[in-house]
Every structure is written in C-alpha cells, then in structure tokens.
Amino acid sequence: MKQHLIGKSVLLVEDDPKIRNLVKVYLLKEGYEVIEASDGSEAKEKIKRYDPCILLLDLMLPKISGEEVCRWVREDFQSMMPIIMLTAKVSEKDRIQGLKLGADDYVVKPFSPAELMVRIEVILRRTASRCSKLSFGGLTIKPIKGEVWMDSEQLELTHFEFKLLHMFMQNPNQVLSREQILTFIYENNEKAVSERTIDVHIKHLREKIKEKTPKDYIQTVRGMGYKFVAL
Structure with missing residues (x-):
C-alpha cells in the first residue's frame, strides 16, 4: 500500500457493477479509501456524508444524471472537490460541456484503469491542500477544521486527544513507543x-x-507501545 495515499477517500459513482468493481480493485490496490454509489441520488447523499477527496463520476446515471450531480457539487454544495467524469460520451461538445460544469478531467470509456490511477494521483497532488483529512473505515480527521467524525457522527475530543489521534492516523500500522509519541x-x-x-x-x-x-x-503492543490499525 502506498503510504502517501493512505487515508485518501474516493467516491466512485458508477451504475455498471462490473466497471465499478474493476475500478474499485485498482483503487484499493493503490491504497485509497473507496466509497461507492450506483446512482446520482445516492452520490449526493454520500458526498454530504463523507465529503470525499475526489469524485469519480459516471455521467449516464439513474435518478439524477452525472451532469446534474456535478452542477450540484459546484453550485449548491459549493465544494471544489476534484471531479473526474467517466463517460461514453465522446464528442468534443460533450467534453467541453463537462469541463464547463466544473469537472477537472474527462475520461472516455472504455479506459485504462492504470491510466485512471495516474490521473487521480496527479489531481490529488495538485489539490492536496483541499483534501486536508485522513479517513480509515469511516473514521475521519480534518486537521484544519479540528474535527473528527465516525461516519456521520462527530466526536468531541480534547486538544490533546485530537493531537494524539492525528499523530496515529498519520502513522498507520506502525508501532509507536511512548517516547516516540511524546x-x-x-x-x-x-x-x-x-x-x-x-x-x-x-x-x-x-x-x-x-x-x-x-x-x-x-x-x-505489549512492551512496545501503541499502534493505529488502519481498518
């Protein structure tokens, strides 16, 4: 797992389960936290609940189209989260429309999952300050806002507890001695x-x-210290 990508959350919105599962396999292999949605309505709920680092958005979705979800993210939700559109629409007009709606990139199906991973990494590197948070299995810390969430519930931590958790989540799966923690x-x-x-x-x-x-x-870890397990 790539340490510099650990904790980065990706919302994958795709109604085709085969494509969704394929992309998910690649994302997990690269160390991303993967959130899934199969239609536009579910996508909006997951965005409000998890505020992911990046959105992979199919355009031809049930209930609410990908274009409408993109417009909602930019205008109503007022978020600058990076958006990569995944679509079978290949015309120049469609590409221009997608970019005008606020997409950061436009990937035409069928696409190479390996290339998609590179595009995601490049965009996240460019927008690193926007995704100033870490997530593991529903536990999310937002250092700039000073917030910790477990799914949709916020945890009330003391200043010291917050600093401890931030330190642990920056060093997942590593045994830390008390001296190192200090x-x-x-x-x-x-x-x-x-x-x-x-x-x-x-x-x-x-x-x-x-x-x-x-x-x-x-x-x-008896005789050694503590370890944050990235569940």
Whole structure:
C-alpha cells in the first residue's frame, strides 16, 4: 500500500457493477479509501456524508444524471472537490460541456484503469491542500477544521486527544513507543506530560471512539507501545 495515499477517500459513482468493481480493485490496490454509489441520488447523499477527496463520476446515471450531480457539487454544495467524469460520451461538445460544469478531467470509456490511477494521483497532488483529512473505515480527521467524525457522527475530543489521534492516523500500522509519541506531540522534545499520562489520554480517546463504533483502531503492543490499525 502506498503510504502517501493512505487515508485518501474516493467516491466512485458508477451504475455498471462490473466497471465499478474493476475500478474499485485498482483503487484499493493503490491504497485509497473507496466509497461507492450506483446512482446520482445516492452520490449526493454520500458526498454530504463523507465529503470525499475526489469524485469519480459516471455521467449516464439513474435518478439524477452525472451532469446534474456535478452542477450540484459546484453550485449548491459549493465544494471544489476534484471531479473526474467517466463517460461514453465522446464528442468534443460533450467534453467541453463537462469541463464547463466544473469537472477537472474527462475520461472516455472504455479506459485504462492504470491510466485512471495516474490521473487521480496527479489531481490529488495538485489539490492536496483541499483534501486536508485522513479517513480509515469511516473514521475521519480534518486537521484544519479540528474535527473528527465516525461516519456521520462527530466526536468531541480534547486538544490533546485530537493531537494524539492525528499523530496515529498519520502513522498507520506502525508501532509507536511512548517516547516516540511524546516526540511527535511536542516540538523541540519538550515533555509537558509524563509517559504514563499518555496512557490515560489514549484510554480516554479509545473510549470516545468506542462510543461510536466497535472497531478497535488503537491497539496496545505489549512492551512496545501503541499502534493505529488502519481498518
């Protein structure tokens, strides 16, 4: 899994299950968090719920067209999330219309999934500041806004708990000692709290997460420290 892509969420909107599953396989292989929708109405609900880093949007969708979803994202939802349109519409007029609606890229079917992955990576690299968040299995942290969400429910964390969770999510699946945690949290190695105080804060953080989900994200590694498991 590519570490620099971990936690990046992609909403894949495609009514053809074969295409959707194929693209999903590639996305997961590249380390993305994948959210799926099969029609335009579901796409709008998933956008409001998850605010993904990038939207892969088929145009010919049931209920609400991809063009209308794109217009809604830009005008009503007022989001600048990157949008890549996936479509069988090949005319120059269709491409121009898609770009005018606010799409960042326009990929014609049939397309190469490998090339699509490159296009996604390029766009996310260019818009990195827009997607200033990390997501794992429904747990999302938005550092700039100072928010943590478990699916559609917001967690109320203390300043220290927030810093701890941010540190863990920036270093998924890595065992961190208490000493390392203190170094991450405090600049210039300033130790404002003891190592045992870290245990108390992590205990409280775990309890707050457990109130929203049974998933055990933060695990104790006996004799070594703690590990955030990217579920």
